[in-house]
Amino acid sequence: MNKVCKIRLAKTFFCLLAFSSSLSFADDDLFYMVQPEKKSQLWINPGMVSYHFQTNQNLNNGNWGAGVEYRFNTVASLTAGRFYNSDRAHSNYAGVYYQPIAIGPIKIGAVIGGFNGYSSTNNGGWFPAALPALTWEGDWVGANVFVIPTIGDRVHGAISLQLKLKVWE
8 A cells, every 4th residue: 555545544544533533422331232223224335445464465455346235233234245355356245244332433343254356265266254343324424444364375464444325224
């Protein structure tokens, strides 16, 4: 990731944090369990940007593509999409977010599902994954942050930011 991309990623992340700190917290508690309630929202995203821990491997940090997320509950949503991955190949994904914990307006949990398109993992075929995930959602914009662990030479570790736009509620 070049210096300009790193600066933009950092600015976006800090702007989201600053904005979220101005919001009121549920029950005036900073840390709480999210109460499950039905929802029906559709979000779209343009892929993500990543900062890879293995900076010497010339990995792709602009993981652009297209994705959707259907939030059917305050603690859970379904997601699917396609993006240009770290190895400069196309990947597809499908999964479910489960985020029952919050710190202020930021939900904490994991996204569990599957990916394909990485030649060093399952010869490019589908493989399961579980990633820690943070989510902030405003009235019509939101963001997901993923922490991807490095797993040998099969998975390139990174922190990824995915901005999203609500298109239906």
